[in-house]
Amino acid sequence: MNVPVVDLKAQYAALKDEVDAALRRACENSWFSLGPEVEQFERDWAAFCGVAHCVAVNSGTSALHLALEALGIGEGDEVVTTAMSFFATAEAIVYTGARPVFVDVAPETFCLDPALIEDVLTERTRAVMPVHLFGHPADMGAIREIADRHELAVVEDAAQAHGAECRGRRVGGIGNVGCFSFYVTKNLGAFGEAGACTTDDPALAERLRLLRNHGRSGGYHHELVGYNCRMPGFQGAVLNVKLKRLEEWTRRRRRIVAAYSEGLAQTPLLLPAEAEGCRSAWHLYVVRCQERDALKAHLEQAGVAAVIHYPAPMSELHALKDHDFAQTPLPEARKMAARALSLPIYPEMSDEQVEYVIGTIKGFF
Numbered sequence: 005m006n007v008p009v010v011d012l013k014a015q016y017a018a019l020k021d022e023v024d025a026a027l028r029r030a031c032e033n034s035w036f037s038l039g040p041e042v043e044q045f046e047r048d049w050a051a052f053c054g055v056a057h058c059v060a061v062n063s064g065t066s067a068l069h070l071a072l073e074a075l076g077i078g079e080g081d082e083v084v085t086t087a088m089s090f091f092a093t094a095e096a097i098v099y100t101g102a103r104p105v106f107v108d109v110a111p112e113t114f115c116l117d118p119a120l121i122e123d124v125l126t127e128r129t130r131a132v133m134p135v136h137l138f139g140h141p142a143d144m145g146a147i148r149e150i151a152d153r154h155e156l157a158v159v160e161d162a163a164q165a166h167g168a169e170c171r172g173r174r175v176g177g178i179g180n181v182g183c184f185s186f187y188v189t190k191n192l193g194a195f196g197e198a199g200a201c202t203t204d205d206p207a208l209a210e211r212l213r214l215l216r217n218h219g220r221s222g223g224y225h226h227e228l229v230g231y232n233c234r235m236p237g238f239q240g241a242v243l244n245v246k247l248k249r250l251e252e253w254t255r256r257r258r259r260i261v262a263a264y265s266e267g268l269a270q271t272p273l274l275l276p277a278e279a280e281g282c283r284s285a286w287h288l289y290v291v292r293c294q295e296r297d298a299l300k301a302h303l304e305q306a307g308v309a310a311v312i313h314y315p316a317p318m319s320e321l322h323a324l325k326d327h328d329f330a331q332t333p334l335p336e337a338r339k340m341a342a343r344a345l346s347l348p349i350y351p352e353m354s355d356e357q358v359e360y361v362i363g364t365i366k367g368f369f
C-alpha cells in the first residue's frame with residue numbers, strides 16, 4: 005500500500021466539475037487579478053474566522069510581511085516569535101528590518117511558550133508573533149494578556165490552522181491581525197500560491213489593502229510605497245469552491261486523529277492532543293519518538309510518507325548564520341527537532357490507509 009503525505013489528485017477528482025466551471029467563469033469574465041471571486045472569498049473567509057475584514061493576498065508569507073508593515077514595524081524593532089515554525093515566519097520579520105527574537109516551545113502544544121515571553125522583552129519589542137503550529141492554537145489567552153500589559157501588537161501566524169479555536173474563538177481573530185496561507189497542501193489550499201490577512205481593525209484593513217496593491221488608492225493615486233501582493237482571480241475561484249468543503253474535511257481529519265490516537269495508544273510514541281479549551285485544525289499529526297529516524301525509515305520502506313517538521317530551530321538555519329539573534333535557551337525546540345515525526349493525515353485518506361499506518365508503526369515496535 006502507498007500512503008502519501010497528501011493526495012491532491014484525489015481531491016481534484018472529487019471537485020473537478022465545480023472547480024473547472026469556476027475557473028472557466030474567471031476566464032470568460034477576465035477576473036484574473038483580484039475581482040469578484042476574490043472579493044467573495046474575502047467576505048466568506050472573514051465570516052469563517054469571525055472577523056470584520058479579510059484582505060486576500062498572494063501568499064502566507066506576504067500576509068505576514070504586510071501585517072508587520074501595516075503595524076508600522078521596521079528597522080530597530082524586535083518581534084518575539086517561536087523558534088519552531090516554517091521559515092517564512094522568521095523571514096517576514098527580517099523583510100521589515102526588524103529583529104526576530106526566538107522563544108522556546110511548550111512541549112505539550114509545540115507552540116510558543118508564553119511563560120518565556122517576558123524574559124526577552126526590551127524597549128525595542130513591538131510585537132509577538134505566535135504560530136498555531138500543526139493546526140493547534142498557541143495559548144492566545146496568556147499571549148494576549150502579556151501583549152496588552154506591555155502594549156505589544158499580536159500577529160497570529162495561522163498559516164496551518166484554518167478554523168482552529170481557542171476558548172470558542174477562531175484563530176486569526178484573536179490577535180490584532182491573523183495571517184493565513186492557502187498554499188496547495190494547507191487544509192484549505194489554492195491551486196498554487198495564496199494567502200490572507202484577517203482583522204477587526206478597519207484602519208489596519210485599509211492599510212493592508214493599500215500595501216498589497218502598490219499603495220494605490222484608486223486610479224494612479226498612490227498613498228504609500230506598497231507591493232504587488234494581489235491574489236490572482238483564479239485562486240479566489242478555487243478557494244470559493246473548496247471553502248464549502250472545509251468543515252467536512254476537518255471532521256474527517258478529526259476521525260483520522262481519533263483512529264491514530266486509539267490505535268497508537270499502546271506504543272511508546274508520545275501522541276499529540278488538544279490542550280484544554282483548544283480545538284486543533286489537525287493540519288498535521290505529529291508524534292514524538294526516541295528512535296524517530298529509524299521509525300521514519302521503517303515507514304518509508306513500507307510505502308508510508310513521514311516528514312520531519314522541522315529539523316532545527318529557525319535560529320540555527322544556515323540562512324540566518326550571519327545574524328546575531330537574541331533567543332531564550334531552546335531545549336524543548338531541540339528535543340522536538342530530534343524526535344518529532346509527522347504521520348500522513350488528509351481528508352481523502354481511507355480507513356484502510358489509516359489502519360495500514362497504525363499496523364506499520366506497531367510492526368516497528
Ligand SMILES: Cc1ncc(COP(=O)(O)O)c(C=O)c1O
Nearest residue numbers: 063064065090092093163185187
Ligand atoms: C507556519 C507557516 N507560516 C508561513 C507560511 C508561509 O505561507 P506561504 O507558503 O503561503 O507563503 C507557511 C507555509 O507555507 C507556514 O506553514
